[in-house]
Amino acid sequence: MSNHRHFIIHKPFGYLSQFVNNQNKRKNKKLLGELNDFPEGIMAIGRLDEDSEGLLFLTTDGMVSEQVRSKKVAKEYYVQVDGDITQEAIEQLKTGVEIGIHGKKYQTLPCEAHKLQSEPNFKARTKKLRDARHGPTSWISVTLHEGKFRQVRKMTAKVGFPTLRLLRVRIGTILLNDLPSGAIIEVDAFDV
Numbered sequence: 001m002s003n004h005r006h007f008i009i010h011k012p013f014g015y016l017s018q019f020v021n022n023q024n025k026r027k028n029k030k031l032l033g034e035l036n037d038f039p040e041g042i043m044a045i046g047r048l049d050e051d052s053e054g055l056l057f058l059t060t061d062g063m064v065s066e067q068v069r070s071k072k073v074a075k076e077y078y079v080q081v082d083g084d085i086t087q088e089a090i091e092q093l094k095t096g097v098e099i100g101i102h103g104k105k106y107q108t109l110p111c112e113a114h115k116l117q118s119e120p121n122f123k124a125r126t127k128k129l130r131d132a133r134h135g136p137t138s139w140i141s142v143t144l145h146e147g148k149f150r151q152v153r154k155m156t157a158k159v160g161f162p163t164l165r166l167l168r169v170r171i172g173t174i175l176l177n178d179l180p181s182g183a184i185i186e187v188d189a190f191d192v
């Protein structure tokens with residue numbers, strides 16, 4: 001029997017995917033530890049940047065972290081982009097695009113991508129994005145088997161449709177569903 005603990009969380013907008021603030025330039029940032037009294041040694045499996053929202057796993061077991069972050073486990077994102085995305089741009093996302101990762105060129109792996117037929121039913125963000133005066137937006141689904149630094153944002157910008165809002169909605173077989181922003185569920189294991 002393992003003494004490790006595992007959590008599923010809907011990471012809210014404006015929080016860093018970390019528990020300790022060890023950088024001077026991030027003095028007034030919100031950390032995940034402010035949402036709950038998590039156990040010692042807790043870590044986020046993968047990350048969502050401060051402006052991203054959605055499904056995030058937390059664990060005290062580094063081996064589980066490695067398994068979930070592997071290329072075997074798909075991660076799906078719903079992405080609101082600036083403009084009415086074209087099928088050509090979707091095809092570019094699917095085949096892979098060249099982005100910069102820490103100053104080096106990187107060719108993303110092929111992925112699944114499609115335009116959503118209707119806007120997902122997510123609660124409005126606490127910080128308003130923009131309104132109709134700024135032109136149209138569209139929503140897409142992007143499913144990756146990798147997770148480079150700010151990858152989805154870089155990919156959509158590369159094809160000419162910058163990301164406005166990003167939510168991870170699935171990791172493996174686990175769905176965000178109706179889990180409200182900031183909600184935390186403790187689980188026995190991640191059945192991904």
